[in-house]
Amino acid sequence: xxxxxxxxxxxxxxxxxxxNEAVRRIKALVETTRRPEQLDGLGGFAGLMGLPAGxxxxxxxxxxxxxxxxxxxxxxxxxxxxxxxxxxxMNVNDLLCTGAQPLFLLDYIATGRLEPGKIEQLVAGVxxxxxxxxxxxxxxxxxxxxxxxxxxxxxxxxxxxGVVERDEIWGPHRAEAGDxxxxxxxxxxxxxxxxxxxxxxxxPEHGGLDLGDPLPGAGPDDPRSVGDxxxxxxxxxxxxxxxxRALDGAPVHAAAHITGGGLIENPPRALRDExxxxxxxxxxxxxxxxxxxxxxxxxRDELLRTFNCGIGMLLLVDPARADDAxxxxxxxxxxxxxxxxxxxxxxxxAGVHINGLD
Amino acid sequence: xxxxxxxxxxxxxxxxxxxNEAVRRIKALVETTRRPEQLDGLGGFAGLMGLPAGxxxxxxxxxxxxxxxxxxxxxxxxxxxxxxxxxxxMNVNDLLCTGAQPLFLLDYIATGRLEPGKIEQLVAGVxxxxxxxxxxxxxxxxxxxxxxxxxxxxxxxxxxxGVVERDEIWGPHRAEAGDxxxxxxxxxxxxxxxxxxxxxxxxPEHGGLDLGDPLPGAGPDDPRSVGDxxxxxxxxxxxxxxxxRALDGAPVHAAAHITGGGLIENPPRALRDExxxxxxxxxxxxxxxxxxxxxxxxxRDELLRTFNCGIGMLLLVDPARADDAxxxxxxxxxxxxxxxxxxxxxxxxAGVHINGLD
Numbered sequence: 001x002x003x004x005x006x007x008x009x010x011x012x013x014x015x016x017x018x019x020n021e022a023v024r025r026i027k028a029l030v031e032t033t034r035r036p037e038q039l040d041g042l043g044g045f046a047g048l049m050g051l052p053a054g055x056x057x058x059x060x061x062x063x064x065x066x067x068x069x070x071x072x073x074x075x076x077x078x079x080x081x082x083x084x085x086x087x088x089x090m091n092v093n094d095l096l097c098t099g100a101q102p103l104f105l106l107d108y109i110a111t112g113r114l115e116p117g118k119i120e121q122l123v124a125g126v127x128x129x130x131x132x133x134x135x136x137x138x139x140x141x142x143x144x145x146x147x148x149x150x151x152x153x154x155x156x157x158x159x160x161x162g163v164v165e166r167d168e169i170w171g172p173h174r175a176e177a178g179d180x181x182x183x184x185x186x187x188x189x190x191x192x193x194x195x196x197x198x199x200x201x202x203x204p205e206h207g208g209l210d211l212g213d214p215l216p217g218a219g220p221d222d223p224r225s226v227g228d229x230x231x232x233x234x235x236x237x238x239x240x241x242x243x244x245r246a247l248d249g250a251p252v253h254a255a256a257h258i259t260g261g262g263l264i265e266n267p268p269r270a271l272r273d274e275x276x277x278x279x280x281x282x283x284x285x286x287x288x289x290x291x292x293x294x295x296x297x298x299x300r301d302e303l304l305r306t307f308n309c310g311i312g313m314l315l316l317v318d319p320a321r322a323d324d325a326x327x328x329x330x331x332x333x334x335x336x337x338x339x340x341x342x343x344x345x346x347x348x349x350a351g352v353h354i355n356g357l358d
Numbered sequence: 359x360x361x362x363x364x365x366x367x368x369x370x371x372x373x374x375x376x377x378n379e380a381v382r383r384i385k386a387l388v389e390t391t392r393r394p395e396q397l398d399g400l401g402g403f404a405g406l407m408g409l410p411a412g413x414x415x416x417x418x419x420x421x422x423x424x425x426x427x428x429x430x431x432x433x434x435x436x437x438x439x440x441x442x443x444x445x446x447x448m449n450v451n452d453l454l455c456t457g458a459q460p461l462f463l464l465d466y467i468a469t470g471r472l473e474p475g476k477i478e479q480l481v482a483g484v485x486x487x488x489x490x491x492x493x494x495x496x497x498x499x500x501x502x503x504x505x506x507x508x509x510x511x512x513x514x515x516x517x518x519x520g521v522v523e524r525d526e527i528w529g530p531h532r533a534e535a536g537d538x539x540x541x542x543x544x545x546x547x548x549x550x551x552x553x554x555x556x557x558x559x560x561x562p563e564h565g566g567l568d569l570g571d572p573l574p575g576a577g578p579d580d581p582r583s584v585g586d587x588x589x590x591x592x593x594x595x596x597x598x599x600x601x602x603r604a605l606d607g608a609p610v611h612a613a614a615h616i617t618g619g620g621l622i623e624n625p626p627r628a629l630r631d632e633x634x635x636x637x638x639x640x641x642x643x644x645x646x647x648x649x650x651x652x653x654x655x656x657x658r659d660e661l662l663r664t665f666n667c668g669i670g671m672l673l674l675v676d677p678a679r680a681d682d683a684x685x686x687x688x689x690x691x692x693x694x695x696x697x698x699x700x701x702x703x704x705x706x707x708a709g710v711h712i713n714g715l716d
Contacts, residue, residue, distance in 0.1 A: 011557070098403065149506075199365065
């Protein structure tokens with residue numbers, strides 16, 4: 001039954017040597033994310049991590065997410081060293097909303113044909129993100145899947161795990177009417193809404209731009225291309241959150257990562273049903289790339305429901321301690337801005353009211 | 359700049375309502391995997407899980423993996439309810455090798471166009487796998503990524519997290535010359551080597567079979583099609599491992615999941631460099647599908663390096679307690695077979711020696 005050439009795994013499109021070469025390239029990089037709780041030499045099938053000392057009743061916190069079609073921008077530009085930061089950010093920023101400290105992350109890279117240099121770039125981004133987030137890159141999988149991805153395409157996913165003291169968990173159970181709402185600014189579109197943003201900016205019947213064109217409306221102080229602006233890495237808020245977790249008296253009650261679903265769907269995720277958030281965007285700078293997307297004909301409601309509109313993270317804080325929280329964020333190099341407050345919610349009313357985005 | 363139709367996320371290929379419908383369908387399924395340590399109602403951004411009571415010095419164990427091109431068989435047959443079991447198995451079987459008990463899993467499903475019925479089938483498989491593994495499906499991401507996957511294609515990845523007492527970790531540090539090697543049989547090809555198996559069986563220049571053809575050499579007691587045999591779910595070994603972890607005196611020293619790299623690369627992962635494994639396959643039944651692949655012209659070395667060759671898991675056990683371990687596996691409904699022993703390794707020699715596969 002067999003043909004002339006012996007059938008091998010390599011002949012079926014799986015290049016084990018390319019896989020081994022990729023592993024060699026990333027090993028030293030990954031080593032720089034090590035945490036002291038990590039255990040080694042205990043077997044090659046899984047990553048092992050002890051818990052930070054001194055926890056009374058640790059609760060594990062875990063999230064999984066990908067980067068979405070932002071990857072298509074990286075692929076089009078053949079620049080793969082920053083989407084790993086996005087990957088870490090999308091996971092860690094979710095995890096931070098519980099008050100947890102990030103411990104470790106595992107990544108999954110899948111592609112049709114394994115190119116070690118590209119894998120190295122991708123992992124370099126993941127490593128940079130893990131260092132910003134203070135978490136170890138504890139493991140991962142690089143899968144070569146002939147026939148499943150278009151030429152040169154890949155997908156990324158990751159899972160982050162953190163830990164929080166059981167009686168210090170942040171969330172809707174702590175949010176109160178009267179809480180101050182502080183915003184940590186986003187760095188751009190982060191990693192949400194790229195199917196819409198790409199269509200608005202790039203499709204001939206809308207923006208008609210190329211990735212290499214100057215970003216419209218960016219001003220002489222920001223001479224970036226459309227592609228640069230779209231690839232801007234998602235901000236990772238661990239520095240601010242580490243400072244906030246360290247404040248005496250637990251003044252932060254809850255947080256909302258402004259991820260998929262934008263400013264409409266995410267704020268209510270930090271609230272019980274009887275509460276709502278009032279947010280005034282007039283003090284929030286809108287990223288130039290968002291203004292460019294809006295100018296291509298995306299309506300206000302769709303902007304609010306799809307994009308972060310300048311806010312990467314909302315913090316719900318004891319109003320008497322808002323200044324302490326602002327000072328902590330400042331000291332961490334990630335300044336926040338007061339943008340609103342938590343109010344009682346009438347039955348049937350929305351969980352968020354937004355003003356100040358024209 | 360904008361065209362006639364207002365630009366929306368839905369118009370850009372992302373169907374939020376289909377996403378919400380998929381979430382509704384899977385919610386009740388996921389609920390059946392609940393563990394008592396799980397925490398709820400503490401915010402929508404992450405999954406929360408306490409630790410099992412009574413652990414003195416818990417170590418977290420984590421793995422990430424996908425299903426690989428076995429998915430292309432599921433897609434070709436339009437049967438999506440079992441690859442979720444494979445997904446759990448590929449992760450949990452790695453995790454089990456450390457002696458850890460599985461706690462939770464998070465899944466990532468990515469597709470070009472979200473079909474709620476297909477997502478429900480996929481998650482039903484993940485849930486079935488999690489129930490076999492005793493772990494909670496704590497979270498997940500279903501990503502609709504227009505332009506990244508071919509029509510009808512999807513990818514799956516997952517991360518499993520478990521916990522083990524620090525001084526009870528299994529691994530190379532415990533393996534000893536003289537240890538008995540026991541094998542837990544595989545259910546088929548599991549989820550490795552599918553690029554080669556598909557090429558061998560299905561390509562016109564080799565096997566030339568269709569997925570609907572009877573599996574050659576399967577015999578009248580196994581009237582399965584090629585597609586049925588290729589889709590056979592990966593066995594999840596938690597029942598046997600739970601029984602083995604419960605044995606007094608920790609007779610199991612290490613385990614090797616026979617995953618990518620087959621019987622050549624995986625046994626040494628359970629050993630220090632100065633040890634090797636001798637394995638005799640003559641008592642191990644070769645799955646009919648593997649015999650069919652071999653008959654298409656895949657050489658013995660390539661079989662051993664790519665496929666599990668009938669063995670899903672190897673256990674390295676104190677030889678004085680091998681009968682106890684065999685009895686524990688029997689009682690758990692997953693009988694094991696003695697296949698070899700651990701021996702000293704000469705410098706430069708291979709970490710595994712295999713006899714009995716013709």
